[in-house]
Every structure is written in structure tokens, then in C-alpha cells.
Amino acid sequence: MSTDAIVLLRDDHKAIRKLFRDFKNAGPTAHATKGKLVDKIIEKLTVHTYLENECMYPQVRKLLPDLSDDILESYEEHHVADVLVMELLGMSPDDERFTAKATVLIENVDHHIDEEEGEWFPKVRERLGRKELQEIGEQMIELRKKAPTSPAQPSALKKTVDAVIS
Numbered sequence: 001m002s003t004d005a006i007v008l009l010r011d012d013h014k015a016i017r018k019l020f021r022d023f024k025n026a027g028p029t030a031h032a033t034k035g036k037l038v039d040k041i042i043e044k045l046t047v048h049t050y051l052e053n054e055c056m057y058p059q060v061r062k063l064l065p066d067l068s069d070d071i072l073e074s075y076e077e078h079h080v081a082d083v084l085v086m087e088l089l090g091m092s093p094d095d096e097r098f099t100a101k102a103t104v105l106i107e108n109v110d111h112h113i114d115e116e117e118g119e120w121f122p123k124v125r126e127r128l129g130r131k132e133l134q135e136i137g138e139q140m141i142e143l144r145k146k147a148p149t150s151p152a153q154p155s156a157l158k159k160t161v162d163a164v165i166s
Helices: 005-024 029-065 065-089 098-127 130-144 154-165
Strands: none
Touching: 005 029, 005 098, 005 130, 029 065, 029 098, 029 130, 065 098
């Protein structure tokens, strides 16, 4: 298994996008299936954004301060996703707006992933050495062991509350 931070984040992106495809392909009346898929999406996004917010972004910002604007935009994109996640958590899968809200979450996260993989990751890879990316990746692997899997867990709650009241 690679310890390269970008490889680890790309692997997360692949898993998240597979859940997105499954949701889109579930069909208009598959409420229970969509509900379970949204639960899995929320779990994966909670872990993933925790790793980015707590490890990847701060490390890159420290090492490559000229990328601060990109990182700040990513934090804001996470904020939008957090708000949608909190709203989805309070909804039933058969709510008439559930699929629409989940679709907006998917579209926002897809855009975020496209920007990271197409613009941000190449800049980071070009300017950080393999050793630095592996060190960040090793930190992420350790952090994943204690990462929250739900926005309601204490380690995710502050970020969640900030998303709702900001």
C-alpha cells in the first residue's frame, strides 16, 4: 500500500465516486437503497474531509504558503458539503427533497474532486518531494484510525456546528 498522501486521497475519491454512481443508478423509487448509500457517502466524506482538514491542508499550507488561496477555497467547499450533509442527516430518504439535496451534494463534491485532482494535486506533487508526500501520507494513515465516521462524533462536531452556524 502506498503512503503517498495524494495516492491515498485519490483512492478515497474513487471510493466516494463509486458510491455517487450507485446513488445515481439506484432509480427514482429506491428510497431505502438511496438512504443507505447516503449514509455510506456521509461516512466516507466525514473521514476524508477530516484527513484533509486536519492533516493534508495544514501541512501543504505550511510547506507551500503560496497555495493558501487554493486551500482556503477547499475549506469553503468542505463547508458547503458539511451543511448539505447536516441537512440530509435530518431527512428521511422518502422526503421529496432528499434525492435533490443528495444530488446537489454529489455535484458539489464532484466539482471539488475535479479541482483537487486536475489543478491542486499536480501543483503539490510538482513542488513537494516524494519523501514529504509519504510523510504526510503516513500521518494521514495514523489519523484515519481515529477519524470520525459521523459528523455527530466529537472530533467532527465542531466542524459540523461551524458549518451550520457560519
